[in-house]
Amino acid sequence: MRDRRLQPLLHDLVSTVLAPTTALSGADGQIRPAGVQGLFHADARVLSQATLAIDGREPEPIGHAVSGPGSSRFVSLARWLGDRTPDPTVRVDRVRRVTPGAMDEEITLASTAADPFSCTVTVALSCDLAPIEVVKSGGATVPLARESGGGLAWRSGDTRVTVSGGAYADGGLRWEVTVAPGERVTLRWGVRVTDPKAVVTAPAGPREWSRPEIEADDARLVRLARQSLDDLEALRLAESAAPQDTFLGAGVPWFLTLFGRDSIWAARMLLPLGTELAASTLRVLARHQGAKVDATSGEAPGKIMHELRRGEFAVEGNDLRLPATYYGTIDATPLWIALLHDAWRWGMPESQVGALLPALESALGWLADHGDADGDGFLEYIDTSGSGLANQGWKDSGDAVRFHDGGRAEPPIALVEVQGYAYEAAVAGAALLEAFGRPGADRWRDYAGRLAERFRERFWLDAGHPALALDRDKRPVDALTSNIGHLLGTGILTPAEELRIARTLEDPSMSGSFGLRTMSTRDAGFSPLSYHCGSVWAHDTAIVISGLARSGHGGLAARLADGLLSAAEGFAYRLPELHAGDDRALMGHALPYPAACRPQAWSAAAAVAIVHAAVGLHPDVPAGRAVLRPLPGAPLGALSVRGLRVAGASVNATVDPSGTAHVTGLPAGVTLRQG
Structure with missing residues (x-):
């Protein structure tokens, strides 16, 4: 039987929003090329993928919090790095900040290990600029080819998406990192959207x-x-x-x-x-x-x-x-x-x-x-x-x-x-x-x-x-x-x-x-x-x-x-x-x-x-x-x-606990009476 298209589910996704821009990710902070995950601006998906990996492996999530308008924090572990003890010694904090027409991330690797370690951090990125109604209907989308020339950028019509931060690598960004004992290393990257025909x-x-x-x-x-x-x-x-x-x-x-x-x-x-x-x-x-x-x-x-x-x-x-x-x-x-x-x-x-x-x-x-x-x-x-x-x-x-x-x-x-x-x-x-x-x-x-x-x-x-x-x-x-x-x-x-x-x-x-x-x-x-x-x-x-x-x-x-x-x-x-x-x-x-x-x-x-x-x-x-x-x-x-x-x-x-109410500060000329 041919599969029918299904509206993507939302209940377990994390929204980081400052209208008209929204990031929808898993509870681990990963934006995967599936369902309704992505970075949206106005009525289009401007990033369809932003997946973090360390030495080619995804960190293991342990928690997240929405920390105010347009801000979320995702905490995970890289247990294959650091000391070989029951306690994890390498923590990864991913702080996502959304502002109108932009998203910025800080990725911090913190070590309590006894020895330094080196690793390769990558963020795989793609863009499909799919209209919101296509995403809602479960319709198929195709990632856009990036613009020719240096850097990472995509364009469809008058809408343009650009990414900065790190070294440009095949399919995204790359950093070579060394973290000493007791140190924290923070990596930064961001995306900007130009959308002159948005109605909001x-x-x-x-x-x-x-x-x-x-x-x-x-x-x-x-x-x-x-x-x-x-x-x-x-x-x-x-x-x-x-x-x-x-x-x-x-x-x-x-x-x-x-x-x-x-x-x-x-x-x-x-x-x-x-x-x-x-x-x-x-x-x-x-x-x-x-x-x-x-x-x-x-x-x-x-x-x-x-x-x-x-x-x-x-x-x-x-x-x-x-x-x-x-x-x-x-x-x-x-x-x-x-x-x-x-x-x-x-x-x-x-x-x-x-x-x-x-x-x-x-x-x-x-x-x-x-x-x-x-x-x-x-x-x-x-x-x-x-x-x-x-x-x-x-x-x-x-x-x-x-x-x-x-x-x-x-x-x-x-x-x-x-x-x-x-x-x-x-x-x-x-x-x-x-x-x-x-x-x-x-x-x-x-x-x-x-x-x-x-x-x-x-x-x-x-x-x-x-x-x-x-x-x-x-x-x-x-x-x-x-x-x-x-x-x-x-x-x-x-x-x-x-x-x-x-x-x-x-x-x-x-x-x-x-x-x-x-x-x-x-x-x-x-x-x-x-x-x-x-x-x-x-x-x-x-x-x-x-x-x-x-x-x-x-x-x-x-x-x-x-x-x-x-x-x-x-x-x-x-x-x-x-x-x-x-x-x-x-x-x-x-x-x-x-x-x-x-x-x-x-x-x-x-x-x-x-x-x-x-x-x-x-x-x-x-x-x-x-x-x-x-x-x-x-x-x-x-x-x-x-x-x-x-x-x-x-x-x-x-x-008060008895249900008696009091009000102060009413403007001049407004008289209060109990109902």
């Missing part, structure tokens, strides 16, 4: 958000926050044409570019650290806001885009062919509106909010004019191009929308959480229009009210929870999924309905893993290793944690947070895109989903969402007030956070 680049300025100091009884929360803040800093990106505005690239390696939904959610979770990232993300997406109807790209007037690439994104082996600027998302537009509103309430300057009001009005117009294709009053999607995403919510895999019996829903599909987003966006849009003296507030409040009535009539099931979606025949898709948790806090539910959803999600079939499962174990489509039908996604769980905390269901919020913290322990506190949805008792730790991206922006931002839920600070700067509503009883233990941001002011918050 490093931002022009410093980090846009604060880095708070966190102390907590639960040490896992401190460690997760520290690693997550490093990863968020490493994922900062800007458009090459407008480097002054930063957004977060979605994830390494497949999604290190602008993704409307992902970048919005990550910026929204980071609002407690300042509004600057939200403001720049909003501006970037507004510049790409749809202006015309285009079935191929999914563009429509007022619509917020899905993803940005250098060129067409065509995955070998299937029919997916996405244009460079693709709009196939049903939820990015209402989420953009909600982000603008939330940033305003956290203190985004009124001049910056005002500049985005025309884009707000266009986005609101899309809700009614283009988001509801068949006029039934719900937002729904269908790919009419035949080459785009079949599912266009955050669960966008082909089998993501399934009935309880496992059957797949047919489009047009109206997702449950998207109706909540639309309700929240309409109410938020009305508040902004009214506050800034623009017409239309009453129209959008009326829209929200009518949507809530229709939703209550059509989505609620006899089982006591809302359906996942309505299919093309307006039948409720009756699987129990995490999507319903996104409704919490949007305003579309009554308190009694929020309680029903909280109790539904509390069932072990949903919450019995390390976080919230994407689908109940009782549904026929469930698999703990399904991308969207049984796995656990950190950002999905964090969104539900935030909604539970806001709606007064702190007990379940705390249990789900504990699940993510326990999962983080097994991933060195770098939460992946998703992990397996097995029961917690099965292995005692979370199992990886083998093709999960890591780091991932909204997974890293989940750490901030957990801290925010525990503290419970909810400012409304335009109204001159802030509400403090921590999780009751301090279920995550005592917590101190210094360096939150409200309207540019540095704010400190503490939660």
Whole structure:
């Protein structure tokens, strides 16, 4: 039988990233010419091999650590060198530093042997400049021949890769080394990339958000926050044409570019650290806001885009062919509106909010004019191009929308959480229009009210929870999924309905893993290793944690947070895109989903969402007030956070062991009340 192409696995690789450049290697530091290993810049693999050898043998690895944005250390041994004793006497430290468009390595040989030794150190190198979509599909690639002339360099089109350091040898670099007893010898080499047509680049300025100091009884929360803040800093990106505005690239390696939904959610979770990232993300997406109807790209007037690439994104082996600027998302537009509103309430300057009001009005117009294709009053999607995403919510895999019996829903599909987003966006849009003296507030409040009535009539099931979606025949898709948790806090539910959803999600079939499962174990489509039908996604769980905390269901919020913290322990506190949805008792730790991206922006931002839920600070700067509503009883233990941001002011918050919270540093004119 002919082997089918398989997407390369990622779970055991080490990512060293400072966007838009990423090195993916084995845990031993070796970059081998296999799978997805390599050095990537923007959307191409610029080195497909960088393997270290000493006297023709690979060192034996004993450990590694990611040591900050763009930096990793790999430690190994050369036991065939040095003394013939049980203790190793020759250690090899390989320090990798990635910066935008470059990678540098220091290879240090340290000896505690009694006698000097000599050896030959080599680094074998190759380059294929394979597009990311070819690597993702498991497609075959061919190493490029190096440029003629001195040195090591490769070129394809306008992209050029050059290597320096050591003596140039066949297939790489070479050093002849002698190490005396007690000495250390350090070798250095590096690679540089010139890529003038990349659509993303490093931002022009410093980090846009604060880095708070966190102390907590639960040490896992401190460690997760520290690693997550490093990863968020490493994922900062800007458009090459407008480097002054930063957004977060979605994830390494497949999604290190602008993704409307992902970048919005990550910026929204980071609002407690300042509004600057939200403001720049909003501006970037507004510049790409749809202006015309285009079935191929999914563009429509007022619509917020899905993803940005250098060129067409065509995955070998299937029919997916996405244009460079693709709009196939049903939820990015209402989420953009909600982000603008939330940033305003956290203190985004009124001049910056005002500049985005025309884009707000266009986005609101899309809700009614283009988001509801068949006029039934719900937002729904269908790919009419035949080459785009079949599912266009955050669960966008082909089998993501399934009935309880496992059957797949047919489009047009109206997702449950998207109706909540639309309700929240309409109410938020009305508040902004009214506050800034623009017409239309009453129209959008009326829209929200009518949507809530229709939703209550059509989505609620006899089982006591809302359906996942309505299919093309307006039948409720009756699987129990995490999507319903996104409704919490949007305003579309009554308190009694929020309680029903909280109790539904509390069932072990949903919450019995390390976080919230994407689908109940009782549904026929469930698999703990399904991308969207049984796995656990950190950002999905964090969104539900935030909604539970806001709606007064702190007990379940705390249990789900504990699940993510326990999962983080097994991933060195770098939460992946998703992990397996097995029961917690099965292995005692979370199992990886083998093709999960890591780091991932909204997974890293989940750490901030957990801290925010525990503290419970909810400012409304335009109204001159802030509400403090921590999780009751301090279920995550005592917590101190210094360096939150409200309207540019540095704010400190503490939660004592009894669950009593205190806040200091709120800006003048903002009055605090307990929730």
